[in-house]
Amino acid sequence: MKKSDFRYDLPTELIAQHPLAARSASRLLLLPPAPAPLEDRAVRDLPALLAPGDLLVFNDTRVIPARLFGRKATGGRVEVLVERVLDGNEARAQLGVSKPPAAGSELVLDDGTRVAVLGREGEFYRLRFESDEPLEKLLKRIGRMPLPPYMTREPDAADAERYQTVFARAPGAVAAPTAGLHFDEALLAALRARGVEFGHITLHVGAGTFQPMRAEEFKDHVMHSEWLNVGASLCERIRAAKARGGRVVAVGTTVVRALESSFRDGEVRPFAGDTRLFLFPGKRIRSVDALVTNFHLPESTLLMLVSAFAGYERVMAAYAHAVRERYRFFSYGDAMLVFPEREGGTDATAHDSRLH
Known part of the structure; x- marks a missing residue:
């Protein structure tokens, strides 16, 4: 595959320039296990789409005014x-x-x-x-809040709060882990009441996440470096979730990148340091069973990561659907809940029975 395979047409007006009034008010495109069809849902539906015993893993990095x-x-x-x-x-x-x-x-x-x-x-x-x-x-x-280059405005007072997750605690990122922006205290409380558990990694999102992929061939691309920390306590939470039959649900591509960078000998292990991991179709993602993610730029490495997890054709079809249905794109935009394309590809069994 090549970079140009991940090109898609996006009307400029679908690029979200401001956050919605409420974090959890965004739409959610459900990409269930194949061959089930897409569903147009809402982020507030997440408690019903997850099951007791599932483990949501968040990135707790904090954006600095860089x-x-x-x-x-x-x-x-x-x-x-x-x-x-x-x-x-x-x-x-x-x-x-x-x-x-x-x-x-x-x-x-x-x-x-x-x-x-x-x-x-x-x-x-x-x-x-x-x-x-x-x-x-x-x-x-x-310093000023470093809004992404596709936001054609200067940051305002609201961005100091809204371009930051409610669980941000480790300063060091220059871009928000945007899937986490959808979670407010009310949604977190509803997930807890559902019996969903939480864990955290830290990955300081760098400015390199916005760098265009210049090489057409994957083999010629030099991936940017980001610092991460996957702690021993999270590794124990993941083992416990697997043991009880729960799913590991990554909130954001940064969580996938961190967990895959820490995956050794068949499981996620503690790790702190830099990663240059580049995930694209053909690379097997073994550390997570589902992914909450925003919509990503055409030809971006993040879109390639999602396609590695859920399958290129399914993901590109989902993006075409999102454009037709006028979803909001990128950092302040809407979200997807994505499951693997192939049964068993990430130890993901019995997904269908746990979708409501």
Whole structure:
């Protein structure tokens, strides 16, 4: 398969520019086990679509206000998007600038903070912020929420809350784990009452998630790196869910990426570190039994991941249905609940009997 196989036509007006009034008010496209047909549902239906004993796994990363503005010492304007905070007040960042700055040059942020350009690492720059103030505190003081590039507006006060999950606790992401944005306290309470259990991983979503896949052939694509942590307590929760016949339901592609990166010797094991895992059709996903996910950009690695899980033809047909039915797309858009295409492909047995 090639990148162009994942192209689809999306009217611009279907790209959600603002969140709905309530997090859980979004629509939900159900992609049940084959050969059952698609169903147009609502996110608030999730308690009825899951079963007692199922385990929902969330990404608890917290988006940092990673967007900064300033100028080069020579005078040109520059936008800084921090990709990852490093030790010593250093950071890996993308720069929006007319002419790339050389190593050894300097930037000056709008508040006067000086930033040394240490060098370039591929599409990212290594920067050092010359301030006695810790970088995390500096970002909190002057940084802006880094809305995705397909949102054609500046962030407003509401985004500080809504472009953040209600369970976010580990700062470090520059993009939200968007499937988690649909869950509010009322929905979480309804899921608990249903007997669904919760677990968490941390994967700090990087700016690389928005980078276009430039190579046509999968073998030529260099996947971006993201840091993750899968703890021992979650691994125990997964084992317990499997033992009682429950399903592991990933909330978002970042959870799938984290669990698959931690999958060894037939099970998910504790792991903390970077991953460059690239999942596409032909790669077997073994760690989860179902997936809650938003709709992803054409030709994106996230769309390829969903297709690896549920089957290319089924997923592309579902996207065509979503366009026809005017679903809302991308970060503030609607969601899907996806089950594997093949029976037993992820230890997913008896799915049909547990769909209501």
